[in-house]
Amino acid sequence: MNQxxxxxxxxxVIRASPEDIYAIVSDITRTPELSPEVIRARxxxxxxxxxxxxRFLAINSLGRIWTWxxxxxxxxxxxGREFAISRTEPFFGTLEWRYECLPQGELTTLVRESYTVTRPLTRVAWFIIEKLIGSTDRAGELRSGMATTLGRLAELVEAPVPPPES
Incomplete structure (x- = not known):
């Protein structure tokens, strides 16, 4: 357990306004559209x-193996600026997840997704992650998940708009 x-x-950087981005990331019912690990939220x-x-209920999944x-x-x-949540789970500590929307010009936004562990995971949690789930690089998986989330967010808000009919 060296993780x-x-x-x-x-x-x-996403071609959309901070307000449009915030509207999606703060609507937790849309989180399953973005996150590779959240399958339901209400x-x-x-x-x-x-x-x-x-508060909201989120159902997370790591593949078909583990759902919680x-x-x-x-x-x-x-x-239009920032949306953040904190989640605490028995044995799995407390993580704060944050989305920051930083305007970069007209209709362009730097979106920053981050997590911070404010109460660490226990040895029991690491045993479950490594031995039962088989994850040997949880930090890498979370980083990849954040990149996927921001990619999906960009696909949602940057969808091409058809030109007006003449």
């Missing part, structure tokens, strides 16, 4: 949208 998670960041406990303190629920909470909800 460790601390923090990582992936960035991508607001719970009366929450109906992204605001600090809102978690209950993240929104910790930052600044439209």
């Amino acid at each position: 460790t998670l601390t923090t990582d960041t992936v960035e991508r 607001w719970i406990r009366g929450a109906t949208g992204p605001e600090v303190g809102a 629920p978690n209950l993240p909470v929104v910790i930052t909800a600044e439209p």
